Amino acid sequence: MNGAPAPLRGPRRIVCLTEEPTETLYALGEEHRIVGISGFTVRPPRARREKPKVSAFTSAKIDAILALEPDLAIGFSDIQADIAAELVRRGVEVWISNHRSVEGILDYVRRLGALVGAAARAEAYADDLRRGLDEVAARAGSLPRRPRVYFEEWDEPPITGIRWVAELVRIAGGDDVFPELAAEPLAKQRILADPSEVVRRAPDIIVGSWCGKKFRPDRVAARPGWDVIPAVRDGELHEVKSPLILQPGPAALTDGLRALAGIVHGWSERHPG
Incomplete structure (x- = not known):
């Protein structure tokens, strides 16, 4: 019948076990499908006001999730495997994504959009995110030299940055000092067995993003032998809040990348030679 609204396609009652599906669905105008979210969700802020945290x-909270009668739960990585298994056993369809790269994040946006019948909007959104990446990379190309960057996502024990973070550091104009560890998908594989290796690799910038707690540059600078690191010597210890960079979703490609670029460009202005 002409003028009738198009039928709603795809899952209608989605529980988001991490932040990135929530942020993406809101960005696509599909937030009405979300019936529950992660308690760690901060983007967009209105999600915390509008959706129950489960x-x-x-x-x-498996029973609370079941009470919402979801037709899909969306999570991320092997870390949520036990939650996913229990939901599957209780009859809930589950999608666990496992992307670990910038390209993976863009593809995730496209796949999630297609899943809820918003493929065209998701493609346009991913293209817009791509343009933002390209703009930052173009500005970085004008830097006189690229700083060496040590990114730390946890302090006890020290854990280096995951792959999409290392890629964003490069896009922002820096070079990750542990590229071989960035390729490792699991945090336990990125633990620094010998923290003095950071001293040997002599980063110009140290970026801390300790998941769930405030970065303490004073504690980093006080580590034995770290006073000779250029970043410590020059006071180039910076924080990027973990919600901006450690979730493999749009936030990392926008605010997270802009924060990294600001740090790198600020360093370049202070160290032009």
Whole structure:
């Protein structure tokens, strides 16, 4: 019948076990499908006001999720495997994404959009995110030299940055000092067995993003032998808040990347030679 609204396609009652599906669905105008979110969700801020919080990252309120009668739960990585298995056993369809790169994030946006019948909008959104990446990379190309960057996502024990973070550091104009560890998908594989290796690799910038707690540059600078690191010597210890960079979703490609670029460009202005 002419003028009738198009039928709603795809899952209608989605529980988001991490932040990135929530942020993406809101960006696509599909937030009406979300019936529950992660308690760690901060983007967009209105999601915390509008949606019940039913999960953490490694645990979830299974009975509360079931009470929402979801037709899909969306999570991320092997860390949520136990939650996913329990939901599957209880009859809930689950999608666990496992992307770890910038390209993976863009593809995730496209796949999630297609899943909810918003493929064209998701493609346009991914293209817009891509343009933002390209603009930052173009500005970085004008830097006189690229700083060496040590990114730390946890301090005890020290854990280096995951792959999409290392890629964003490069896009912002820096070079990650642990590229071989960035390729490792699991955090336990990125633990620095010997923290003095950071001293040997002599980063110009140290970026801390300690998941769930405030970065303490004073504690980093006080580590034995770290006073000779250029970043420590020059006071180039900076924080990027973990919600901006450690979730493999749009935030990392926008605000997270802009924060990294600001740090790199600020360093370049202070160290032009």
